[in-house]
Amino acid sequence: MTKPVMPDTLPQIIQGGMGVAISDWRLAKAVSQVGQLGIVSGTGIDSLMTRRLQDGDLDGSTRRALEHFPNQEMVQRALDGYFIEGGRAPDQPYKRVPLPSVKKLNPAWELAIVGGFVETWLAKEGHDGLVGMNLLTKLQMHTMPPLLGAMLAGVDFVIMGAGIPREIPAVLDNFSVGQPGVLKLDVKGEPTDQSTRLTLDPAEYGLDPVTLGTGDLKRPNFLPIITSHVLAQTLARKASGSVEGFVIEAPTAGGHNAPPRGKMQLDELGQPIYGERDLADLEQMRELGLPFWLAGGSGSPEGLQNALSEGAAGIQVxxxxxxxxxxxxxxxxxxxxxxxxxxGAGLRTDPLASPTGFPFKVVQLSHTMANPQLYAERTRICDIGYLREAYWEEGKDGTGKIGLRCASEPIETYVRKGGTLEATVGRKCLCNGLMADAGFPQIQKGGEVELPLLTSGDDVIKLAHWQDRFSAADVVSYLKGETQPQSDKQGQATGQADVDSRPMAGHL
Known part of the structure; x- marks a missing residue:
């Protein structure tokens, strides 16, 4: 195994890994080029790549990266299956990636390997800055393929939360030497004498060092996202391999939040109530001797300086x-x-929105799935399936099999699979909503266009005082205390990029 090597100078700012292409390669590259740690999201990377191809890959970036992927047969299958010269018609639905099952993981896994490579390769193209990949631990069926693809492209860091990523270090170790990665699949109701495991062998895809005739892959540094110093201590001592540091996420951070410790209590708005028990003890963190970054409500110059004064390496924003x-x-x-x-649009920590059961922060925008009326009018469908949970289905002959279900799929389907009616209440399709956030909304039967579901951290309220257009470099400059990119009377600001030279997604 190639041991991970932490940089001599740690980045003070880690750009957050917002899911499904909000943290895309352009953002990660922009942050890396100004000396901080840019992060690409590996969540939904197979659907993201195939939808870019169906939109014609008009700037050629995806195909440029594909030229460098080490198995061109896999590339050709992706192009044959999804690339549309000039792009699809505006009313043409996206061709979906087939939903994987425990017994049939391809082509989804193959496309996710390629997608993970593409996103990482583009983020690292043309500079020597640091690039990481973010993934959600709970998405067990969709974790290892993007990791392998990212490692093939030389990813420097892997950051994972939304669960306890105890097994990930060993997966990274194994992939670095071309050996199979293995993850236990949590199966609800599975008999205690059984244990289902997912295995990804690089050799089955022609991506091992022997087949490629290359040396070992660089093993990236691993930073789990944690909320508790107790969990940090456990991972540092009992994870399946080395852990190089931690991101400590407060409940004010965006996206999925860890549930409050103890019995769930809600405030008058139906939001989870967090207390002192939900904050990590930083003195205990310092004693671990590993670098850590603070996340959630730290997105300001004062937040960065406070983190440094507490012994942190910096902040994640x-x-x-x-x-x-x-x-x-x-x-x-x-x-x-x-x-x-x-x-005056607000932010709500919704305990029900996510099918995962984790509280989920949602910006209350009237034209999105946050609007109760629009949510009620949407036809429920599970056609992307990243948040499906595995469950044990007992057969009549005494044998059983593993099924997959999602609390936001059609209610009658979910109940038929053994789910409870109560679990479906308020659940939203994050997969389709987040794809729409990034400008790739699916067009369902009857022409129904999937609406966005926008997530943010509590810092979103600060944006009421910011200019309408600002760059990643502006954010870094602001966080380091070099500029104040806030609106003046004309709505302009210092340090502002005059125009956005990147093409608009144009799907809303």
Missing amino acids: GTLFAYCTDSGMDDGLRREALSQIKG
């Missing part, structure tokens, strides 16, 4: 980067969101 012009957010959604935020 998501929300400010999500709304900058370098992020993958659909430009029309970005403009509308900023307008509504300045008009």
